[in-house]
């Protein structure tokens with residue numbers, strides 16, 4: 249299976265620990281068999297009152313084997329778990345890295361709760377692949393062959409019985425477990441994702457659900473999902489228990505068989521009676537060592553399913569040119585330059601040294617499953633140091649332009665050039681590094697105002713932080729003031745100002761991309777903050793999206809967007825002179841300010 253090939257590759261990177269765990273596991277297994285075989289022999293020998301030194305040798309051997317077994321079992325656990333957890337850590341990081349460029353598209357299709365379940369739960373399920381599927385059979389086979397060889401030295405018939413028992417343990421029991429498991433296959437992971445979805449929706453939408461009187465209904469839904477998850481967990485646990493019980497049944501069946509066969513062979517004179525207990529205990533220990541085989545296929549199936557779900561999450565998007573739906577039954581060729589989700593060789597870096605120029609050439613964008621394009625052949629040239637604004641009605645495609653500029657999405661037509669270089673050739677991280685970005689809905693982390701200002705990890709003095717707060721008129725906030733998750737305890741205007749202060753602190757970025765950064769502020773505060781922004785970005789390129797037209801007189805370029813097309817562009821004076829759409833908007837705004 250292709251997905252498990254990835255896992256196998258990750259395991260190969262841990263080959264040293266894997267080799268050590270197999271060696272330790274083999275030593276522990278074989279020491280266990282010899283330990284119990286020696287114990288059995290010791291018990292039988294005592295009946296014949298052997299010389300003291302025989303007893304001393306045997307008891308010492310038993311003690312040494314006991315210690316060896318415990319130490320090697322510890323080594324096996326240590327190395328196998330170390331390999332597993334390093335592998336899981338690497339898988340989690342690589343899965344997350346592949347998710348990041350797909351994020352805007354992915355969140356449209358998968359709910360955050362489901363993604364959370366996949367990242368946490370499905371990756372966790374993969375630990376079974378190594379711990380219960382990949383290496384235990386190797387140890388069992390090695391211990392089995394050594395034991396059969398040892399037993400055959402005393403009786404070929406007993407050895408044959410062990411082989412028959414092992415065939416039943418390795419094939420019949422797992423086959424039966426797998427039959428029972430078919431019904432619950434994958435349901436546990438799906439149900440876990442369903443609960444995760446319900447919980448996140450309930451938490452995110454708590455206030456709205458309460459206000460609209462739907463909270464009880466959603467809580468009941470959560471209870472139903474949770475009960476279903478518990479039921480699936482029971483079913484899965486029952487399946488595993490059934491496997492273990494069947495295995496124990498086979499183990500005791502074989503033990504009885506060895507006992508009966510040993511007795512018969514002793515009567516017929518082909519086996520000395522003193523060895524019966526030894527063979528019995530050796531066989532019992534051997535089958536105990538083989539216990540992981542019972543549930544191996546079930547764990548394998550689970551790991552495969554988890555790997556498939558994880559691969560689906562990243563492949564669904566990365567194999568499809570963004571903005572185009574995949575026709576059924578037909579694989580679309582990848583657009584090498586445009587696909588943001590696939591791993592690409594590192595591109596050129598966008599320089600943060602100089603103010604950037606932005607050129608949009610016949611730029612188009614079409615969201616997947618939308619019947620009309622959101623952006624249509626937009627051409628625009630913003631020279632270095634230019635202060636430009638994009639205005640236009642809601643839904644006209646302004647934010648989409650920003651997402652394309654930040655390579656969060658890839659255009660479906662035309663080209664974007666930053667500093668003359670096609671954006672497809674630029675490394676996206678260098679764009680994020682070179683730009684000072686304030687998005688419509690900035691994220692705030694639980695912590696303090698200081699933590700949220702120092703998001704980029706750079707060290708700054710309290711004076712610097714306070715100056716930034718003063719610039720956005722937030723000096724009434726102390727740096728140690730608490731910020732709740734998602735900035736729940738801040739007003740919308742405070743959040744916007746905190747985001748702007750955060751951006752102003754990032755010195756040396758020569759490209760400013762601001763998406764409605766002051767939309768929640770009152771006119772007076774907005775004017776002040778706007779002036780501060782213009783001062784901060786005096787020598788830089790600034791592109792701002794805004795609804796209100798306050799302060800746009802100072803812009804070098806104003807672009808009016810409607811239904812994804814540029815309908816007007818020019819300076820404030822030019823647009824007012826044209827008496828077109830912008831002029832109309834300004835008149836309405838002036839009227840509203842006057843009314844207020």
Ligand SMILES: Nc1ncnc2c1ncn2[C@@H]1O[C@H](COP(=O)(O)OP(=O)(O)OP(=O)(O)O)[C@@H](O)[C@H]1O
Pocket residue numbers: 352356615616618622640641642643644645646647648649
């Ligand atoms: N993830 C998405 N999937 C599908 N359609 C989307 C998605 N995001 C936005 N759209 C649609 O694209 C169009 C443009 O959206 P965009 O956010 O760029 O507009 P906008 O001009 O920034 O609007 P606003 O001023 O309200 O922020 C809208 O019709 C919107 O419904």
